[in-house]
Amino acid sequence: MRAVDGTGLPPIEPFRIKVVERLPQPTPEERERALERAGYNLFNLTSDEIRIDLLTDSGTSAMSDHQWAALMVGDESYAGSRNFAEFESTIQAITGFPHLMPTHQGRAAENLLFSTLCKPGDFVPNNMHFDTTQAHVRNNGARPVNVAIDEAYDLDSPHPFKGNVDLPALTALLDGEGSGRVPLVMVTITNNTGGGQPVSLENLRAVSEQAHARRIPLYLDMCRWAENAYFIRQREPGMADRSIADIGRAIFALADGATMSAKKDGLVNIGGFVATRDPELFERLKEALILYEGFPTYGGLARRDLGAIAVGLREAMELDYLEHRIEQVRYLGGLLAARGVPFLKPPGGHGIYLDVRRFLPHLTEEDHAGQALAVELYREGGVRSVEVGAIMFDGGVTERHAPLDFVRLAIPRRVYTSAHLAYVAEVVARVHARREGVRGLVMTHRPPRLPHFTARFAPAGAKVPPTPAERR
Ligand code: F0G
Numbered sequence: 351m352r353a354v355d356g357t358g359l360p361p362i363e364p365f366r367i368k369v370v371e372r373l374p375q376p377t378p379e380e381r382e383r384a385l386e387r388a389g390y391n392l393f394n395l396t397s398d399e400i401r402i403d404l405l406t407d408s409g410t411s412a413m414s415d416h417q418w419a420a421l422m423v424g425d426e427s428y429a430g431s432r433n434f435a436e437f438e439s440t441i442q443a444i445t446g447f448p449h450l451m452p453t454h455q456g457r458a459a460e461n462l463l464f465s466t467l468c469k470p471g472d473f474v475p476n477n478m479h480f481d482t483t484q485a486h487v488r489n490n491g492a493r494p495v496n497v498a499i500d501e502a503y504d505l506d507s508p509h510p511f512k513g514n515v516d517l518p519a520l521t522a523l524l525d526g527e528g529s530g531r532v533p534l535v536m537v538t539i540t541n542n543t544g545g546g547q548p549v550s551l552e553n554l555r556a557v558s559e560q561a562h563a564r565r566i567p568l569y570l571d572m573c574r575w576a577e578n579a580y581f582i583r584q585r586e587p588g589m590a591d592r593s594i595a596d597i598g599r600a601i602f603a604l605a606d607g608a609t610m611s612a613k614k615d616g617l618v619n620i621g622g623f624v625a626t627r628d629p630e631l632f633e634r635l636k637e638a639l640i641l642y643e644g645f646p647t648y649g650g651l652a653r654r655d656l657g658a659i660a661v662g663l664r665e666a667m668e669l670d671y672l673e674h675r676i677e678q679v680r681y682l683g684g685l686l687a688a689r690g691v692p693f694l695k696p697p698g699g700h701g702i703y704l705d706v707r708r709f710l711p712h713l714t715e716e717d718h719a720g721q722a723l724a725v726e727l728y729r730e731g732g733v734r735s736v737e738v739g740a741i742m743f744d745g746g747v748t749e750r751h752a753p754l755d756f757v758r759l760a761i762p763r764r765v766y767t768s769a770h771l772a773y774v775a776e777v778v779a780r781v782h783a784r785r786e787g788v789r790g791l792v793m794t795h796r797p798p799r800l801p802h803f804t805a806r807f808a809p810a811g812a813k814v815p816p817t818p819a820e821r822r
Contacts, residue, residue: 376401376732380399400732406760407700411617420654424654431648434653440663445602445625447627451624452643452656453643455613462638465486466638468491468492468533469491478502484743495528495748498513498514498516500751502547511581512547513539532566534566534568535566546701550582569609572602573622577676606627607626678768685772690782691782692709701758704723706720721737721791724757735760744802793806
């Protein structure tokens with residue numbers, strides 16, 4: 351990894367390991383059996399079948415000693431817990447949003463916000479919707495529209511802010527088809543669907559102006575906001591000397607509220623929140639919260655979880671942590687680039703996104719190429735990744751471009767060392783070396799919604815095995 355502190359000494363993980371967890375070592379035969387049992391859907395694997403788990407960076411962080419300590423002093427009062435007060439004041443200090451409530455995770459915050467704001471026939475623009483965000487917009491009869499810049503779809507463009515919103519496209523929607531029918535504009539920082547790519551402060555400012563000129567509120571999906579702020583510090587002119595907290599204040603000042611899955615930059619295993627400046631909306635959200643999640647001072651979480659989130663949100667803003675985090679992703683990218691593996695460049699904040707079309711040019715969408723590649727990485731070295739493409743998104747979002755087609759190697763926070771990543775790079779490179787022999791998959795079970803969680807597959811040309819339900 352590149353040295354970042356100016357001493358010239360080799361970079362190291364900015365933590366030492368106090369508790370360890372054994373990594374399973376499934377044999378090739380065990381992996382093959384596991385794949386068959388799982389219907390070639392890696393969500394169906396059990397953790398003891400996995401060597402390195404890069405399925406997601408969500409809820410998979412290692413908590414710090416201070417976060418564990420916060421759990422131990424949890425105040426489990428149903429209402430008015432002091433952990434809530436700590437949670438609330440931390441988020442208010444970071445974001446400046448006065449009204450907020452905990453939720454059990456990000457999609458619960460999305461449910462509250464979209465079910466309260468959207469009605470059938472509405473449009474919701476977002477640089478790029480994540481799958482649960484898209485599903486909640488649609489669930490309320492509204493139409494999700496992706497409005498990221500063209501460079502977001504060009505896997506080789508060196509654009510420093512590939513998460514940016516295409517401003518003319520946003521204007522066209524707000525004043526054209528969506529005129530009077532856009533209840534909120536949303537921007538996802540960083541843009542997960544597009545590769546964990548950041549959004550610049552300048553772009554956010556312009557989006558905020560466009561929305562507010564039409565009296566439309568701007569909400570941020572802020573689950574990876576600290577990583578986004580780090581990129582702003584690194585790449586945006588005039589930002590190099592500003593703290594992450596300071597950049598955060600500049601970001602949030604432009605918005606009217608946010609949803610957050612604290613399972614990412616909250617450095618916890620569960621939790622989230624929704625925040626707003628609008629006191630009237632807050633009251634409506636509160637009613638929905640009580641119906642679906644719980645009382646507003648716990649929102650579906652144990653109160654001790656709120657304490658761990660408050661600590662984690664602050665730790666995620668520390669510069670040595672963020673430097674290591676972003677460099678770790680770049681390091682994996684460097685190893686893969688040296689072996690000629692195609693992936694989205696520049697690397698984003700939370701993972702490497704393999705370019706499925708260039709990795710497996712002989713396979714098509716009908717072959718479920720992304721899923722076939724994810725399966726192959728598991729087969730080769732027990733590495734679990736996830737398809738971020740046609741199966742995850744399953745149509746339904748308005749796009750100006752052909753949808754992206756990735757296999758994501760998401761890196762959990764503070765969990766794996768450089769040696770683990772070197773192992774991953776070797777596994778991916780070996781599959782790349784034998785890529786021409788990789789076969790496609792057929793989908794044997796297609797669920798009606800969010801198919802990537804529960805779909806089942808079989809190798810193309812093979813006899814279709816019965817599903818567990820059919821076997822019973
Ligand atoms: N928004 C974004 C941008 C996300 O990446 C996620 C989750 C959510 C919302 C929903 O949050 O899972 O707490 O309900 N992303 C995970 C991932 C699942 O693997 O990227 P949640």
